[in-house]
Amino acid sequence: MSSTENLALPTGYQLQDYEIRKVLSSGGFSFVYLARDKDKNTVAIKEYLPTSIALRTDSATVQPNADDVALFRRGLKCFFDEGLSLAKIDHKNIVRVLNFFRANETVYMVMQYERGKSLQEYILGQQGLVSEQFIRRVFGELSNGLREVHTQKLLHLDIKPANIYIRLDGSPVLLDFGSARQALSENLAKFSPSYTPGFASPEQYYDRKLLGPWSDIYSIGATMYSCLTRTSPPAANQRIKNDLLIPAVKLGKDHYSQSLLEIIDSCLSLDYLERPQSVFSLQKALLESKPLPEKKSSLVNKIVLALNKPILMKKTPLQKAAATHTTII
Known part of the structure; x- marks a missing residue:
């Protein structure tokens, strides 16, 4: 078979x-x-x-x-x-x-069983940028749960948009803890690596003895980065050889606050000692610094947006069912 x-x-x-x-x-x-x-x-x-x-x-x-x-x-x-x-x-x-x-x-x-959509689906479904308020709220709330996970001496090691679920009420939930997958993938003769390129920390590639809360924090940073770019950042092993990552402070300077962008860049540091060392310190930074005020749209922009807005058709029961689904990996 x-x-x-x-x-x-x-x-x-x-x-x-x-x-x-x-x-x-x-x-x-x-x-x-x-x-x-x-x-x-x-x-x-x-x-x-x-x-x-x-x-x-x-x-x-x-x-x-x-x-x-x-x-x-x-x-x-x-x-x-x-x-x-x-x-x-x-x-x-x-x-x-x-x-x-x-x-x-x-x-x-x-x-x-959770109802909603993955963060990956949410990001790709946005016509514009993912708002800073959304990023701060989702990852601030998610940090509460991840702190509890680390308290239990667990590491997730596969945090990415596909493994973060956004419930119907907007609250995030972290899925797919893969300790068995991590253990088995160490036997590379039979299993491909269990980490996800772009979201896995450097130590997941090179020195698993260095794994710690800061490894999940790298993945959180990569996931926040993907909210800005709608794609994954370069893989950590490639960054070590030739770091082509465009810093968040440069990439999002016209749309997000300096404080948020600096938080993302610190999480994505290749040196684990330069990242936030605990989820609590990351959460504190996310909640303490203030987001960039949203720019008010001019009258012309409002008219353009209104004209470009798609006409909403009444959904059939089948379309409604397809619009809300659940995936747990």
Whole structure:
């Protein structure tokens, strides 16, 4: 069975107290399902299944390759430990783990199902610039949750726009903690690197002994930078060889306050000692400094904007459903 599509649990499968409804996402390390619990509540369930070293048998059991049993168990333990740690965190800005259990010779993590869109979708959906007020509010709130994560001795190590979710009420939530993925990817013979180029810190490439809260802070800086540019910054390993990153203070000087741009640049320092050393210090800087006042539009600009504004058509029920969806990676 080589196709990863055939490895997913089928619709209607009864997984202990949960009924599988559909696959939300799949990757090299896990599947995420939309499911329903015994009280008919909708949840998301993440299943540990590294497809390059394990397969699902006809009975739904996950079976590692004979040569990869030790590696599979190592990742499984990290996944289980991650679930234990996240289950202790009850914070509105961190994906809520409701339950985790063993079944089918693997581990499952049951998470709260969120409605909204990813920050990546939000950025790409903006016709103009992402406002400074939005950036400060979202990352100020997100810092509350990340502080709690670091208190639990956890690092995220894959913060990026796709892993930050904006709920319908505008509040952000951080998704996809991948400690099992991080552990397995150290075996580069079988796994590609688990970090995301442009958002991963230099120490994720070169010296993992230097990893710390400042590594997640680099990723926060890269994510804020992407709010300015609508794209990812250059990868850290390329920056070390030839740093072509245009500083935020230069890139956004006409649209954002100097203080915000300096915060972003400090987070993106290649030297981890030059970054904010804690999420608290980053959050304090975001909340203390004042944003640049929004420029008032002239009458001419208002008329131009009004003429260029698209006509809003009444949405059909199908369009409404498509406009609001949920993805947990």
